[in-house]
């Protein structure tokens with residue numbers, strides 16, 4: 001269980017991108033929500049990442065699956081590239097319509113300190129429980145993605161200005177142990193992003209090669225993301241949110257590795273009903 005400084009506690013989270021911008025999920029998931037097989041109210045939900053200005057990214061709604069590929073039911077590769085209509089749109093059109101019983105954390109990506117502070121100001125007063133800083137999108141053109149000093153600078157600036165607890169979202173390609181140690185007292189939890197194709201498969205051709213390779217997630221990246229959980233839990237006091245759950249037993253494995261909460265990500269693409277099923281089973285067996 002992770003308890004943030006505003007006293008919001010959570011054990012089960014939905015990772016950014018899994019349930020769209022408002023927690024209701026993507027249109028193909030709505031029927032599951034209507035019949036209760038997907039219950040967003042069980043989770044603390046991170047929105048899909050917002051940027052200061054609208055960003056077209058690579059996603060085209062007419063053919064979304066050209067930038068998201070499933071890997072034999074065991075994970076996903078995506079190169080969406082933070083397609084979103086921008087934070088003003090979210091504040092004006094999306095935030096007011098979010099159901100009152102949804103627990104929402106906003107995910108933001110800012111290219112520099114100025115943009116970050118602007119975005120934090122725009123989110124002030126919104127019904128959110130925290131801010132997740134996406135410091136690690138494998139498909140973002142914002143550059144400096146793996147630059148430790150840039151990441152630390154953004155997190156410290158966010159801490160100065162944010163009325164909300166902060167979550168830092170890091171990547172396997174970061175100097176993540178060093179970053180986490182430096183962020184003690186600055187951020188309140190660490191989340192883990194998908195892994196750039198090249199970091200796992202090297203020069204092997206990605207099905208999304210024309211979009212830069214994409215980010216890989218799900219069961220196939222457990223050796224990488226769980227290594228991060230292991231190392232981070234041992235080396236920092238900041239609670240870590242464990243990713244890449246695929247089977248029910250993965251939850252216990254992640255808690256044993258030191259994760260203090262679970263974040264369900266690309267499992268929603270292959271088995272959108274599983275997280276709800278797993279959480280209900282967990283709460284029944286291990287309340």
Ligand SMILES: Cc1cc2nc3c(=O)[nH]c(=O)nc-3n(C[C@H](O)[C@H](O)[C@H](O)COP(=O)(O)O)c2cc1C
Pocket residue numbers: 015016017018047048049068076077078080082107134137169192193194216217218219221225243244245263264265266267269
């Ligand atoms: C289709 C898709 C879209 C995603 N969009 C975002 C995003 O907008 N922001 C972000 O920080 N992470 C995004 N992610 C990464 C997930 O939040 C998560 O960190 C990653 O998939 C690793 O967790 P997993 O192995 O449990 O899937 C996305 C992942 C997928 C598969």
